[in-house]
Amino acid sequence: MRQLAPTTPLLLLLPPSLPVPSVPPPTHLPSLRLRFRAHPCPWAHRALILLALAGVESSVRLEVVTPGLDGAWMSGDGSRLRDVYKRRKGGYEGRATVPMLWDEEREEVVCNESWEIVKFLSSIGGLDLWGEETREEIERWNGIVYPNVNNGVYRCGFAQSQEAYDSAVNDLFSTLDMLEAHLSTSRYLCGDSLTLADICLFTTLIRFDLVYHGLFKCSKKKLIEYPNLYAYTRDVYQIPKVAETCNFEAIMDGYYRILFPLNPGSIRPIMPSACQHEHLLQPHNRELLPSRSSREAQQLHAI
Ligand SMILES: N[C@@H](CCC(=O)N[C@@H](CS)C(=O)NCC(=O)O)C(=O)O
Numbered sequence: 001m002r003q004l005a006p007t008t009p010l011l012l013l014l015p016p017s018l019p020v021p022s023v024p025p026p027t028h029l030p031s032l033r034l035r036f037r038a039h040p041c042p043w044a045h046r047a048l049i050l051l052a053l054a055g056v057e058s059s060v061r062l063e064v065v066t067p068g069l070d071g072a073w074m075s076g077d078g079s080r081l082r083d084v085y086k087r088r089k090g091g092y093e094g095r096a097t098v099p100m101l102w103d104e105e106r107e108e109v110v111c112n113e114s115w116e117i118v119k120f121l122s123s124i125g126g127l128d129l130w131g132e133e134t135r136e137e138i139e140r141w142n143g144i145v146y147p148n149v150n151n152g153v154y155r156c157g158f159a160q161s162q163e164a165y166d167s168a169v170n171d172l173f174s175t176l177d178m179l180e181a182h183l184s185t186s187r188y189l190c191g192d193s194l195t196l197a198d199i200c201l202f203t204t205l206i207r208f209d210l211v212y213h214g215l216f217k218c219s220k221k222k223l224i225e226y227p228n229l230y231a232y233t234r235d236v237y238q239i240p241k242v243a244e245t246c247n248f249e250a251i252m253d254g255y256y257r258i259l260f261p262l263n264p265g266s267i268r269p270i271m272p273s274a275c276q277h278e279h280l281l282q283p284h285n286r287e288l289l290p291s292r293s294s295r296e297a298q299q300l301h302a303i
Contacts (some may be wrong), residue, residue: 002031009135010075012142018246026303031101038243039203040250040251040253040255040258041098041099041203041254042100042150042203042207043097043099043114044114045203045206045245046099046114046115046118046199046203047099047114047117047118047119047121048062049199049202049203049241049242049244049245050118050121050122050125050127050199051121052241052242052244052245053125053127053129053239053241053242054122054124054125055125056121060101060121060124063076064076065081065098067258068080072096073096073098077145079097081098082096084096084100084102085100087107088108088109089107089108092109095096095175097112097246098112099114099117100112101117101120104154104200113289114200115142115196115200118200119196120293123152127186129194129195129196129199130191130195131193131195134190134191134193134195137187137189137190137197138190138195138196138197141190141197141201142196142197142200143202143232144175145175145179145189145200145201146200147171148172148174148175149172149175149179149201149204150200150201150203150297151217152168152171152172153172153207153208153216154216155167155168155171155172156168156169156172156217156218157212157215157216157217157218157262165217169217169218172218173174173218173220173221176221176226176229179201180226180228180229181228183228183229184228185233185289185290187286187287187289188232188237191292192291192292194236194239198236199236202233202237202242205223205229205232206233206246207251207255208223208236209222209272209274209275210251210252210255211255212254212255215255215259215263215267216277222272223274224274230274231284231285231286232284232286233280234280234281234284235286237280237281237296238280238281238284242291243280243281248271248275248276252268252271253268256268
């Protein structure tokens with residue numbers, strides 16, 4: 001099996017290959033097109049949720065790309081994403097990743113880093129998921145969640161040495177334990193309101209028992225063994241329009257059938273029942289948690 005492992009251990013972990021976008025002026029919005037493969041990819045899923053919540057579909061066109069025979073991303077019209085990237089002025093040498101925001105008028109990549117794309121979509125959609133007051137806290141959570149959880153599962157799945165795996169799996173589960181404790185008193189990562197930090201954690205959690213637990217050897221615990229994290233996942237899932245962005249069949253196909261080196265037989269296991277839509281719709285009761293202000297008042301009172 002070792003020779004079947006990816007030769008580049010960081011295949012899916014590469015840092016953004018393009019600089020952070022200069023957010024285009026509103027006159028360019030109608031020509032923007034978000035290019036990504038809709039469902040399996042957790043990074044693209046972030047943008048898909050923002051697009052749904054922000055209701056900016058009329059300003060930002062969505063294009064779904066799927067893997068061609070050689071695994072490279074292809075558009076519905078048969079063009080390769082790699083060639084689209086190359087059309088940008090100055091060319092492009094990095095990996096042709098999704099999600100990618102493309103300015104059709106200027107033939108330019110606006111951005112191919114999901115964290116920047118969600119901030120951009122949140123701002124043009126007028127959503128308060130990146131509020132001034134909580135920005136520092138959102139960045140702080142993202143700084144913990146990104147390396148240990150979002151990327152952490154990939155570090156486990158693609159580790160090429162026991163040491164690399166041990167380190168990744170320890171980072172992952174110690175962070176999940178810490179999040180479980182934090183979410184026992186806080187409805188969302190930054191308090192009582194949903195923020196971008198939650199969307200970015202959610203797209204990994206919703207895939208956890210479906211694919212990462214087995215395929216990526218994140219096997220110490222399942223998400224359902226974390227009562228607060230599982231309820232938190234259901235809470236986000238039940239936000240109107242979010243469930244529609246989760247396609248479990250496509251996620252399982254994407255990971256088990258396409259990541260050939262990790263699953264040479266391409267056998268797709270049966271879906272865990274706790275990951276099914278009906279289970280995710282069960283009450284989460286997280287609205288009953290005391291609000292942050294009442295908790296803070298209680299703490300002050302206790303001093
Ligand atoms: N840091 C990037 C990572 C995006 C990424 O790795 N996307 C994967 C799909 S899940 C991809 O397009 N990989 C193609 C490649 O590396 O050639 C982001 O968050 O947008």
